[in-house]
Amino acid sequence: MIKKANNIKSDLKLVLASTSPRREEILTQLNLKFTIVPSKIDESNFDYSNPVELVKVLAEEKASSVSQLVEDAIIIAADTVVVHNEQILGKPNSKYDAKKMLKRLSSDQHQVITGVAVLNSRTGESYIDYNITEVKMTSLTENEINNYVETGEPLDKAGAYAIQGFGGLFIEEIKGSYYSVMGLPIHQLAKLLEKFNYGIL
Numbered sequence: 001m002i003k004k005a006n007n008i009k010s011d012l013k014l015v016l017a018s019t020s021p022r023r024e025e026i027l028t029q030l031n032l033k034f035t036i037v038p039s040k041i042d043e044s045n046f047d048y049s050n051p052v053e054l055v056k057v058l059a060e061e062k063a064s065s066v067s068q069l070v071e072d073a074i075i076i077a078a079d080t081v082v083v084h085n086e087q088i089l090g091k092p093n094s095k096y097d098a099k100k101m102l103k104r105l106s107s108d109q110h111q112v113i114t115g116v117a118v119l120n121s122r123t124g125e126s127y128i129d130y131n132i133t134e135v136k137m138t139s140l141t142e143n144e145i146n147n148y149v150e151t152g153e154p155l156d157k158a159g160a161y162a163i164q165g166f167g168g169l170f171i172e173e174i175k176g177s178y179y180s181v182m183g184l185p186i187h188q189l190a191k192l193l194e195k196f197n198y199g200i201l
């Protein structure tokens with residue numbers, strides 16, 4: 001496969017402030033050269049009443065916590081939540097919790113909301129954006145839920161499923177961005193990176 005060089009007019013290095021292998025995979029697919037510096041913020045001390053505000057604030061907090069650790073970098077961070085009937089679902093705490101979430105999402109629509117922040121650690125300038133994707137999940141049997149949870153896949157994923165894994169078998173329809181459901185809205189990300197002279201193409 002031919003990969004075009006990026007169109008980068010910046011001397012700043014790119015840093016992904018994330019422990020998520022999915023976010024790493026997506027940036028790698030875009031042929032970007034970057035290093036990973038995980039953010040260590042406590043996600044419990046935030047206002048969980050407004051999901052869009054939440055993912056934006058968490059993405060920015062993740063980026064800004066890493067900006068204390070790396071100089072002269074463009075830092076990318078993101079946060080993903082699932083929203084069902086206006087209630088925010090993060091990552092399940094246990095297998096039991098994962099089963100409860102999947103039962104809840106079964107045969108219904110939900111939204112996956114991902115916030116993305118890009119921050120210049122030299123100047124402190126930052127931009128944030130988000131994506132909302134509508135997802136329709138099929139009807140799940142007790143057996144399917146149990147088998148799925150036993151794969152271990154749901155445990156570190158918002159809403160207890162991974163569209164990019166076995167969880168994709170349960171998704172009837174999406175309206176929005178597949179990449180955003182996976183954890184990184186690349187359309188929005190590209191526009192934010194351009195503000196720092198980082199062209200992906």
Ligand SMILES: Cc1cn([C@H]2C[C@H](O)[C@@H](COP(=O)(O)OP(=O)(O)OP(=O)(O)O)O2)c(=O)[nH]c1=O
Pocket residue numbers: 017018019020022023038039062078079080081082091112156157158159161162163164167181182183
């Ligand atoms: C809905 C859904 C979520 N997810 C993942 C994306 C995110 O990694 C995770 C939500 O947790 P986040 O808190 O957004 O991210 P994280 O803790 O995995 O990584 P970090 O904070 O270090 O960046 O759920 C999928 O991989 N596939 C899906 O279909």
